[in-house]
Amino acid sequence: MEKRTGRILVVEDRPRWQEVLSENLQRDGFLVDTVSTSAQARQCLQANFYHLVILDIRLDETDQTNTEGMSLLDELNALLGTSVAIMMLSGYGTKEQMREAFRNFKVTDFLEKQNFDNVKFRQQVQHVFATEIPINLDLNVYWHNGYRLKDVVVDLKVNQYRVEPDTPLQGQMATELDDLLCRL
Structure with a gap:
């Protein structure tokens, strides 16, 4: 990772x-x-x-x-x-x-x-x-069936936009989801 x-x-x-x-x-x-x-x-x-x-x-x-x-x-x-x-x-x-x-x-x-x-x-x-920043940057997240974080966000709907593969929105959503998981 x-x-x-x-x-x-x-x-x-x-x-x-x-x-x-x-x-x-x-x-x-x-x-x-x-x-x-x-x-x-x-x-x-x-x-x-x-x-x-x-x-x-x-x-x-x-x-x-x-x-x-x-x-x-x-x-x-x-x-x-x-x-x-x-x-x-x-x-x-x-x-x-x-x-x-x-x-x-x-x-x-x-x-x-x-x-x-x-x-x-x-x-x-x-x-x-x-x-001051409640985040664990060393957290390891493992997805089943070989999924990667960027795969998980595909097809989400954000503000009426569907997250398409290989788009800037997909990258941004994956980054924000990763950050959210590290803050849990």
């Missing part, structure tokens, strides 16, 4: 920070998608399932008043509830924003860019997966 990995979405407007974060996460075996805007984050979250979102507070570094990440955090909290863990990241975050994120939005951790340490970051992510 293929080893499962955690899926992480990084929402960060600066390409260099996207690269630093994704390289560190991939080094630990995580599947990582990176986006620069709230709109792109919404699209990814509609199309894919993630265990963790790492979200920058300011998604436009040229605008000192930008707190687009905090607005997106509010949306994510309403949309996802506690099914996805969220870590905040900022080079400009205030203590009040940090308190608000923890108090109102169940943020699991807050990372400062100016004191960023690769090893500490990777340890923090591992800690979030160990303590």
